Every structure is written in structure tokens, then in C-alpha cells.
Amino acid sequence: MGMDRNSVIGLLLIGALFVGFIFYQNSISENQKEKYFEENVNRGDSLSKRADVLFIEGKQAFEKSLVDSLKKDSLILAASEILPKARSKFEEAITSYSRALKAKKDEKQPTEMITMLTKKQIEIDSLLKIITPVADSMPVKTDTISSGKEVTVSNDSVAKPALIAPMFTENKKVVSDTFILENSKVKATILSKGAKLESVELTEFKKHPKHEDTRLILFEGDSNVFDLRYFIDRKDVSTKNKVFETKGVIEKADGSKEITLLLYADTLKKKYIEFRYSLPSDGYMMDFEISFNGMKAMMTQGAPVVLNWKMTLPSLEKGYINEDSYCTAYFKANEDVDYLSETSSEDSEEINYKVDWIAFKHQFFSTVIIAKNQFESATISSVKLDDPKENFLKTITASMTLPEPGDGKTSIPFNIYFGPNKYNILSDQGEGLDLEQMIPLGWSFFLMEWINRFAVIPVFNFLEVYIGNYGIIILILTILLKVVLFPLTYKSYLSTAKMKVVKPQLDKALEKIPKEKMQERQQATMAFYKKVGVNPLGGCLPMVVQFPILISMFRFFPASFELRQQPFLWADDLSAYDSVASLPFEIPMYGAHISLFTLLMTISTIIYTRMNMQMNTGPQMPGMKVMMYLFPIMFLFFLNNYSSGLSYYYLVANLITFAQMWAIRRFLVDDNKILDKLEANKKKPVTKSKFQLKLEEMQKRNAKK
Template identity: 50%
Template sequence: MDRNSIFGLLIIGAILIGYTYLTKPSEEEIKAINTRDSIARVDRLHNEEVEAARLEGLKAQYAEVKEDTVAMKESYGAFAGAVNQQEEFITLENKLVKLTLNTKGGRISNVQLKKFQTHDSLPLLLWAEKNSKFGLTFYSENKPMNTQDLFFVEANGADAVDATSSEKGVSMRLMVGDDKYIEYKYTLAPDSYMVDFTVNLVGMQDVISRNSNFVTFNWQEDIPGQEKGRKFENQYTALYYKFFEDAVESLSAAGEKEEDLATKVKWIGFKQQFFSSVLIADEAFKGVKLKSSTMDETSRVLKNFSAEISLPYQGNKIETYPMQFYFGPNKFKTLRKYGKDIQLESMVNLGWGIFGWINRYFVIEIFNFLERFISNYGIIILILTIIIKLLLAPLTYKSYMSTAKMKVLKPQIDAINEKIPKDKAMERQQATMALYKKAGVNPMGGCLPMLVQFPFLIALFRFFPASFELRQQSFLWAKDLSSYDSIMTLPWNIPWYGDHVSLFCLLMAGTNLVYTSMNGQMQSSQQMPGMKYMMYLMPVMFLGWFNNYASGLSYYYFIATLFTVLQTIAIRKFMVDDDKVLAMLEANKKKPVKKSKFQQRLEEAAKQRGKK
């Protein structure tokens, strides 16, 4: 190297040394750098610890999930993938019914009847998820399975009933594999209370235990109170069922009752007072176990109904069980429309025998006819009452005439009783009957007309509480003709009476007292000992019997009795005169007594015995 190079290197070195000296950090800066480095070193160590903990946590979580998966696999077998999913709700509705379906269980969650409300103006839920059970039970891999605990998915594709967004149909599937599933199909027709419900088992022959001969469909509901007056509503809430091609029966409406039906059953109905949920078989259910339980009076629930239905299982690739649900009102005309061939209308209790015939073929027909022209049901009941009373007027007149004849003969009966001592009761009776026969009076003549009218009284006793048409229909002070009317709430509950005062019941009892008094003037206390006071006691007893009954019934009895009172006054004033009746009976005495053929045969037989 020459001198210039060495000199240049020295200058560069001096510059570097000078620069280093001039730019070196101060003691404060050195301390800050050391502090920053320490913090960075601590953060790095903390992050390493956190990451290590996270990895340990993931390992533990994975182990736990793996353990749960193994446990779930052991518990649910092929259905383990249908557990612990998110619930989703699907709505299926028309103008009448709104169904809410839940993917958990693939079941009907709620049933709302859109045109009706409860007595306190709430939406009328015929079926609520929290108060019901719905699903199939069967054995798989020797373990009991219940579809209510498993999650379904909506079915998409050409083989589904309809897309989920459709207003008419929904298909829900519990998937086990690509071609293995349990399917519930729901189809709701426009403007209909009927829901088609089909259960399909597809590819389940290797999933459901091979030794199974049936799967069980479980349906259970808590029946809530929908109407005013728990006790009365409870009487008309019952579990009904119809035998295949046979009669409709029901479990006892009170207490707890079970029935194990080996005979084929066409349908099962969970009936409330005015609404029903009915499960109808396409053909017939071949094994059914039913149970009805009455809840405590403090419970909001009236009763609990349950049905266990055995569906035959043959292990085929596809097993299909078509059914239908009816969710709707217990209106006689509506039930007959939807189930005329299967007697759904038999759930409306109109009475047995002749009482039911009167309601079906007379009262309901008149009621339905008047509905076309009159919207006020109080007026309809009034007109119905007048029609019935006019039809029975000839019998009423005949009954009054019989009573009038007995009345005018009373002095002659009293004379016989004075003439013949009390210890000769048989002789008294013979003399009295001879007088009746000679005067042409039948002492039982007033009973037959009353017996003819009696079926109408009983028939209408059944009709009004069961008449859906009267539900929540107001008239005068009565807000609901299907339940009791109340003009006063009492501060306490009176046994056999209640905690309120029904004005229609009071009016009915009052008119019955008036009618009883009028009849008492026509009757002979000696002919009917003790009956006079019993007749006065009956209207008083009506207060306890009818205070909690349908106000429409009390209103009908009030109008009917009032009409009878007016009829009696009119007959007494314008049609029957006691003097004329007595003159007619005296004229009858002068006529020869006609003997019946039976009496002639008896007398002839007596003569023959006398000759021997």
C-alpha cells in the first residue's frame, strides 16, 4: 500500500471512531433499551406459556369430545348424529289452523285455531309443546329410542312432500344414513281443519331391532281450561275412541281410567268441551292403550290424555303409516262434514236413545234453519222455545183438562171418604174408581201428556251445554250463553250453589214457583199426600243445580215455563169452565158404562168359574 492509501484508511477509521463516539446512547437511553428488552423477553415467555396451555386445553377438550362421542354412540347408536343440535321452528298454516313444527322430534309443537279465542281473549292453543308428547319409540341395537329426543331436518328434493317454504306441506326426516331415515310428512289443505300425517320408515330394517314386530307411536296431551267455569267444562272433557266399523266409546270423564284395546280402532279423540284433537287411521289401529287422568282443581290443566298406538313393523325397506289429524271445533255440523262415515259427530254428547234423536233430527235442524236469518242466539232460543211449546200445546191442553176433571170431582171424592171409614181403604178405593169410571175420567190422563213432553226437556238439557253455536254468544246481561251468567259475585263459595248469582237461574226458579202454585190450586192434597210440598221444594233445588249451568239452558227453561204459565191462564180463562166440565161429567154418568173387551173376558171367566 502506498502512503495515500494508508492515510485514507486512517482518516476513515478516525471518522468511524468519531461517529461512534458522537452517536453512542446516553445512560438513560441504555436503561430504556434494557427495560424494553426485558419486557419483550417476559411477553415472549408468557405467550409461550399461554400457547402451551391452549394446546393442553385443546387436547383435553378433544379428549372430552371424544369421550362424549363415544358415550353418545353407546347411548344412541346409529342416531348419535341427531343429538345436541339447534332447534328450528317451521310454520304450516291456512285460514283456519296454524301449526308450528319443531325440528327436535320432527313434531307438532303448537296448534292454534285462528278464528277462536279462550274465554279471556287469548289465542286458542289446542295443542302446546310444553304440555304434550309426540313421537315413535322402538328398539335399536337393544336400546330404547324415542324420536322426541332426536333432531330432524327438513327434506329437500323431488321425493319430499313439498319444500319447507310451502304453505301446504312439510317433510321432516331423522337421518341415519343417505338412504336410511324416519320421515314425518305433514300436509295441510286450504280452508281445512284436517292435517294429513304420514310416518315413513325408509331403510331402517338394519337399524330397528330385527325381532321387533311393531313400533309405538306415543301421543299425550295436557288439556288446558279454555272456557269459563272449570267444573262444568271438566264434565264435557273426555277421551273418545271409535272401534273399527263399530260404536263410539269414551273413557270415564272423572278420576283416572285406563283401557287396553285389543280390537281395531278407527280414531282416537282428545275432546275438550268445544274443541278436539282427533287422530284418524287410514285403515285402523290394531293395538291401542289409552289413559285419562283428572288433574287437581288447583291446576290450570283439566285432564291428561295419552295414547300408545302399536304400528305393525315387518322389517321392509319402506314401511308407511298414513294417518290424519283433525284439529277443530266440536260443532255437530262441522264434525259430520269431516267425518260422517266415521261418526266424528258422536263426540258431541246429545244424549242417548230418544233424547239424541230429538236433538239430531229436530232441535239441531230448527236451530240451523233459524241461524240463516237470525244472528242473535237469544232470539233463536226464544223462537225455538215457542215452536216446541206450540207443537206440544195439544198435550198441554189435554193435561189441563184431566186436572180440571179431577178438580170438579173433588167434592164427590170427599163425600166418599166421609161415608167410608179410613180402615176400609180398599172399599174407598173401589168406590173412587167406580166414580171415575162412571164419569169417564182417567186419573192417569194427565200423566201421558207430561211423559211425552219429558223427552224434550231432557234432550234440551243435553243440547245447550254441548252446542258450540252458543259459545261466547252474548244476550242481554249474559256474556256467554254456553256458560253461566253472573249479576253478582259473592265473597265466598256456597256449597252446591257457587260464588256468584245467576239471574236466568233465578228467573227460571221464580217462574217454576208460580207454575207450581197454579198447579197446586188444581190438585187435591188428599189425592197426593206430601207431593204438594215436594213440588214447592223443586224450584228451590233448581237454584243449586242450574246456577253453574249454561245460561242458555236456564234461559230456555225460564221461557218455556213462562210460556206454559201463559198457556194455562189462557186455557183457564177462555177455553175451560169448571161448571161446564162438571156438567159434562154428570152427563157421562147417565150413559151406560162401556166395558173393554178385556173386562168382558174377565167377567165371563168369573161366571164360568161360578157355574163350576
């Protein structure tokens, strides 16, 4: 097969698009940087304004305490409560400005704001050194924490536990009771301390064998923070270290298991916060409910009630780099599914409207909290740890604002999904949830989405019923795709063959036109092709049409749950890289291992390129030969840490292409017959399109003028 100029341009276009797509997937564009910068500056401005209000209020309270002896104690206490909040808000603002500087290092405004806010923090610290010792020495009276009796608590005395409700006592060292909710798929551990969802294990699955403990635990222990925050008497209260009461796990008639935990706000046990967890006998979805009973009058009106969930995602798979590039936070808000950057070291999103769900997404598994009546708003952040030795990937934090409690009992229902990122399973969790959009199938481009949803996934699902080896399934899928695309391949080859056989005639015709008259030579070339019936774009367009399929496979294989831990030949996991040798050093952008499938794919692509170059008898564009060999080498670096299933697919596709080219040349295309047909076309009158006729008519009119 000869490589005419248009075919080469087509290949270069595909290569350029493919490389551009890879870079797009692994970097933040300038527009994204601008958006990231503006979002963090705006958030910093908002936080600093709120902090300034608190700072002024706290400072004024302290200054008034110096001159008003009657209200001195209350003013000192007010200042001791307000100023730490102001300092905390200043710290949040500084964090936002620091994030903005990561997008634009040379911007002055964030730097100036950080300097100014740091000075205010120093001033607050100086004030607190004076205020805190005085405030700590004061007795605090309250009648909201007991059963109608006034209790006085000071720093060096402890009130009798019988008179203080659990909501207002805190003991970080208390030993928590542990409870297990378990079904055929999920094992959840819940603590009485904080009513915390301590850990979740998916019992059907295992981590990659490279991990010492192969139990697949989505989160556990200190890497997981789960608490409710609210305000009472303007004080920020957290359930984190509060001890809830419970009667333990109850098994119901339908096989589901449930536990209810209560945190009482009075010793009469009429006012409380309730956490209820319920796990069905089968499935990945847990019911979760937070209820407030009689709490409205106690809680500060207008202050937010926030459910915080901070999770450090552990590594579960073989390839740390590839796995990390698919871990992030997803969320659905305003009918759209969106996500934080998978490749940035830090990213955050402040959502000031209703939110349906938030997901803590691993490469192949997710924890998704779904608000049945939507969250009021949410703030989500992701921080990349970038330390493979620690076996943790990213820390994702979600602060979700809940509706304010009403009179009587207010219940806020949720679902929590713990399970695999498998298309069919996610889409079955609930109509309209769109959880399946967490799988990167190319949702931003409808053609890639359709190819994966309606072609690739159904074929995979059908074949896996009858075939247990996914290497064979990929082989069959590739054959089917190449058969479907064969008409395009044949058309591309035929177009190239036509241009090849008429090239001597074209060269002879162009000898009469000087080389410096490029426009005239191009017009003569197009006229010649039209006369003999050759479409110069015939070899280019079929290649461009195949590009969406190329990218669809690039998206599908690394995210395909079906390939997870599936061995084939020397690869122990088709969803991760295959390694046949480890290097004693690390090569930048390549790694410290050799992926044989990627190496074979690269070699096959180079051989294919060399064959085409040798068969091309025409002149080549300057530097074209180097460029054509450069693309396979670039793919060698890009794909060495990617899914071995992807490299295997590209390798098989190349080998099938070799076979198709041989079959076309051997049985379908005869250069002599093509030349005879083109010679016959010369004798036919050249038909002109309506556009050409109108164009010629306009030219004649202009000539008369």
C-alpha cells in the same frame, strides 16, 4: 189449574227422573265401578306377569355372571338392560292396582299385590346398585350405527358425529328449528327435534276474555308430548330428542303446504324414518304420514311400534267446572264410539283390537288422530288435574300401536282433525267416521238423539241465517216447542179440570166406605171415573211424554257450539254461567257467584208450584208440599254453574206455560160445560173391554167351582 194426585205423581216422576239423570251424569254407577275395578286388576295382573318374566331373566343373567367369567360382560349388560324394564313394568302394574283401589278401597288383592311388587322393585334397585357401575365402565361395540365401520363408544368418550347416524344420537339441549304450516283456519308449529307437532292454534276463534292470552291454542310446549317408540337390538328407542333433517316447508300448486322430516339410521341415508305433515289451503284436517324405509332388518321383530301422544288440555272457556265436565278422550273401535269418564279423577281403557281414531276433546274443540288403516291396538288414560288456578283441565295420554314395518318402504297414513265440535262440521269430515258422536246429544237414547239431530239443530241452523242474536233464537225455539206440545198441555189441563169438577161427587160416594178399606175405596174410585168418562192418568202421561224433550235440552245447550261466547242481556256467554254478583266465599255445590237466569228460573218454578198448590182443593199426600218446593231449590244448585242458555230456556218455557194456562182457563175450558158433559156420560151404558169380559167370565167359573 188444580193439582190432582196423578198430576202430582207425574211431576214427581219427572223430577225424580231428572235428578237421577243429573246424578248419573256426575258420578260413576256401581256397575261402572265394578268394571273399572276389574279392568285395572286384570291389567295389573297382566303387567305383573310380564314384569316377573323380565325380573327372573335379569336376575338369572346377573347370577350367571358371577360364575361364568367368559360371558360375564355380556351377562352384566343384559341384566342392566332387562332389570330396569322389569322395574318399569312393576311400576305400571302398581299404578293399575292403585286405580282399582279407588273404585274398591277395601279389596285385599290389589293392596297385597302393591306390597309384593314394591318389594320386588326394592330388590331390583339393590341389584342395579351393583350392576350399573360395572356396566357403565364397559366399552360398547356396535356395527349397526355406522356406515360399515365399527365405532366404540364409552361413557367418557364421544364418537365422531360423522360416523354415528342421527337415530342413535340424542341431545336434549339442542336448539330445534321451527316450521309453520298455516291456512285460513289452522296454524301448526312443527319442530325438527323429534319431528314434533309442537302446537296448534285455531285462528278463527279466541279463548274467553277472562284468559290473559286469548289465542285459542289447543296444545303447546311441554304440555304436549308427541313421539314414536320402537325397539332396535331389544333397546327401547324414542324419536323425542332425535334431530330430524328437513328441506323445510314446500308450498304446492293447490295451495297446500307440506314438510317432510327424516331421521336417518345410517350415514349413507338409505335407512330412515320419515314424518310428513301436509295442510290444505283451507279446512281443519291435516294429512300426516309415518314411513319406515329399510328399517325392518334393524328393528326388533315382534316388538311393538308405538305412537305416543300425551296432551294436557288447557282451559279455553269461562266456566272451569262446566268445561271440565265435558273434557275427555273419545275413540272409535269395533264400529262403536266410546269415551273415558268425564267426571272421574282417573280413567283408562286398554283396547286390544283395531282402533279407528282417538280424540282429545275439549268442551267445544277437539284434536282427533285418525288412522286410515286403523291402529292395531291402543291404551288411553285420563287424569283430572282439578286446579283452576293453573288453567289446565285434564292430562290425556294415548299410546297407539302401529303395524310392523315391512320390507322396503312402509307408509302409515293418518288424518289429524283440529277444529270445533260443531255437528255439521264434524259430520262432514268423512262418511263413517262418526266424529259427530263426540257431541253429547243423547246418543244412548234414540229419542233424545232424534229430537236434537232432526229438530233442535236444524231449527238453530235455519234461524241463525236470519237472526244474529241467539237469545232471540232460543226464545223462538222455545215458542215453537211449546206450540208443538200444546195439545199435550191442553190434555193435561183438561184431565185435571175433569177430576176437579167431579171431586165433590167422588168424595160423597167414598163417604160410605171406611178409610181403612183402601183397596175397596180404590176400586170404587176407578169405577166412578170410568162411569163419568175420566181417565185418571190423563194428567200424568202428557208430562212423562215431555220428559225426553226436557232432557234433550239439558244435553243440547251446554254442548252447543252455536252458543259459545254469544252474549244476551246480562250474560256474556250463553254456553257458560251468567254472573251478576260474586260472593266472597264459595257455597258447596253452588259456587262463588250468582247466576241470575238460574235464580229467575227457580223463582218462576216456585211461583208455578205455589199457584198449583193453592188451587188444589183436594187432600195432599203427606210431605208432598215440601217435595214440590224442594225440586226447584235443587235445580238452583245444579244449574248455577251450567250453561246460562239452558236456564234461560227453562225460564222462558215457564213463562210461556203461564200464558198457556191463562189462555186455556180463559178461552178453552169451562168447568160448568165439563160437568154437564160428565153428567151426560153417567147416563150412557158403561162399555166393557174384551179383557174385562174375559176376566169376569173367569171369575164366574171360579165362583161355580
